[in-house]
Amino acid sequence: MTAPTLAALSAGLKARQYSSVELTRAALARVERSQPQLNALVTVTAESALAAAAAADQRIAAGTAGPLTGVPMIHKDIFCTAGVRTTCGSRMLSNFVSPYDAHIVTLLADAGMVMVGKANMDEFAMGSSNETSYFGPVSNPWDTARVPGGSSGGSAAAVAARLAPLATASDTGGSIRQPAALCGVTGIKPTYGRVSRYGMIAFASSLDQAGVITVSAEDAAMTLQAMAGFDRRDSTSIDAPVPDYVAELQQPLAGLRIGILKEFFGEGLSAAIEGPVREALATWQRLGATVREVSLPSLPLSVPTYYVVAPAEASSNLARFDGVRFGHRCDKPRDLMDLYKRSRAEGFGAEVKRRIMTGTYVLSAGYYDAYYLKAQRVRSLISDDFRRAFTEVDLLLGPTTPTTAFGLGDKTSDPITMYLNDIYTIGANMAGLPAMSLPCGFADGLPVGVQLIGPHFAEGRLLAAAHAYQRETDWHLRAPPAFGADFAGEA
Ligand code: GLN
Numbered sequence: 001m002t003a004p005t006l007a008a009l010s011a012g013l014k015a016r017q018y019s020s021v022e023l024t025r026a027a028l029a030r031v032e033r034s035q036p037q038l039n040a041l042v043t044v045t046a047e048s049a050l051a052a053a054a055a056a057d058q059r060i061a062a063g064t065a066g067p068l069t070g071v072p073m074i075h076k077d078i079f080c081t082a083g084v085r086t087t088c089g090s091r092m093l094s095n096f097v098s099p100y101d102a103h104i105v106t107l108l109a110d111a112g113m114v115m116v117g118k119a120n121m122d123e124f125a126m127g128s129s130n131e132t133s134y135f136g137p138v139s140n141p142w143d144t145a146r147v148p149g150g151s152s153g154g155s156a157a158a159v160a161a162r163l164a165p166l167a168t169a170s171d172t173g174g175s176i177r178q179p180a181a182l183c184g185v186t187g188i189k190p191t192y193g194r195v196s197r198y199g200m201i202a203f204a205s206s207l208d209q210a211g212v213i214t215v216s217a218e219d220a221a222m223t224l225q226a227m228a229g230f231d232r233r234d235s236t237s238i239d240a241p242v243p244d245y246v247a248e249l250q251q252p253l254a255g256l257r258i259g260i261l262k263e264f265f266g267e268g269l270s271a272a273i274e275g276p277v278r279e280a281l282a283t284w285q286r287l288g289a290t291v292r293e294v295s296l297p298s299l300p301l302s303v304p305t306y307y308v309v310a311p312a313e314a315s316s317n318l319a320r321f322d323g324v325r326f327g328h329r330c331d332k333p334r335d336l337m338d339l340y341k342r343s344r345a346e347g348f349g350a351e352v353k354r355r356i357m358t359g360t361y362v363l364s365a366g367y368y369d370a371y372y373l374k375a376q377r378v379r380s381l382i383s384d385d386f387r388r389a390f391t392e393v394d395l396l397l398g399p400t401t402p403t404t405a406f407g408l409g410d411k412t413s414d415p416i417t418m419y420l421n422d423i424y425t426i427g428a429n430m431a432g433l434p435a436m437s438l439p440c441g442f443a444d445g446l447p448v449g450v451q452l453i454g455p456h457f458a459e460g461r462l463l464a465a466a467h468a469y470q471r472e473t474d475w476h477l478r479a480p481p482a483f484g485a486d487f488a489g490e491a
Contacts, residue, residue, distance in 0.1 A: 020054075021057055023072055023114075028049065039154075042118050075102075075167070076119045080201070092321050123352050147405055160479070166215075171189035172204050172310060173429050174424075188224065188436045188459070192236070192429075204317070206313060217467040220436070260292070263296055265398070269399055272404060284468075294389045303422065306426045308371050311358040311359035323342075327347060394455075397450065399449070400437040404447065434453070434456070438475075
């Protein structure tokens, strides 16, 4: 069973094999059929999608279409969409309709993409299994009794089930790569600041980064091309030219120095994951890469460091949800204090409250030095480790996750076990580095992901290495049997 890629759909539209309206109708039909099993979307935007598709068909007819024009896609519900509600997976924002579009929403709409809906996600992007959403959990299309990963679980499940060839996502500690790995799709978290976060609801601002989940690395390059770039409305956006990622896919691999992350191959990594990851490494070696082991001694501290820094920033960012300006407001408040308290108590779920309480604690006067300041220092050590490693190698390689997709409900009662899912992904966020996850095989019928991490702004190099691997293998083209038939065929 294979899957239509964005590149293939783009070519099909150009060759008039189908129209954008036909593709969009097929995508909407797939969304509708899959919803009862997957719950991948929070909102479906059928009417505006068909209007956008008709406009895309006109552009195609007029010869003014770009490579993304007319292709259906899904936005993670963390990105504000004017006129369409943006919930961030929370009761707090369950009735919030943004007056403006996030920067990347504008960019992809201008490129002619057709948004068919908004993807389900962990509440405020806090989670590793998509079970903290106010709108219910998302299921993994490879086995609907298992989690899709999180927090971009809806995005990953949607692309895996071929509801659309791409979905936007965000990554604070692994939320693009981890669900991509568990659902058998490709995910890229760009360098911190490479893609604007204007209109992306903030979780932990020094870590948050927008990116995309696709079928292939080539599709990721095509999308990133349209998403990346300076935006003066995001103060962390970087004013550097956007390279031609699609052209860079052809970079030769010969001489590429890959470092295997020693700390990622020890205790805690399941053999089922290690096998396919090592085979992927052997494929890159055959393609001309050289391999050596690299040690990043501070990396094992990334989980505890993250769970101080991220909640601290979250507690500050989420202070704005007070039931006054927007968001959920409790019924009949007695006074202002009661309004704040009850609105927040009712609007936020358990995991979000846990983060706010942890964050407030580590920032409080008596504990700031012991926790927050110390975590910031460890974070510098982790960044230094990466900087040193990249003087010796061009890319770092490791698993994306310690295990394949686990059962729904298996880890919800134990937050620490849940937090440990991000053990391999958090490092890249700590240092602001670009990183990808690619499908590299299966264990007991469940997808396995391999992770590549690059130096700042090495997206082109990452995508080229991934593309070379995907020309040799077809893991990324396999679709879950229950959702395999593709909408290009149905259109
Ligand atoms: N699982 C991590 C958390 O819950 C990372 C989430 C993310 O990257 N948004 O914080």
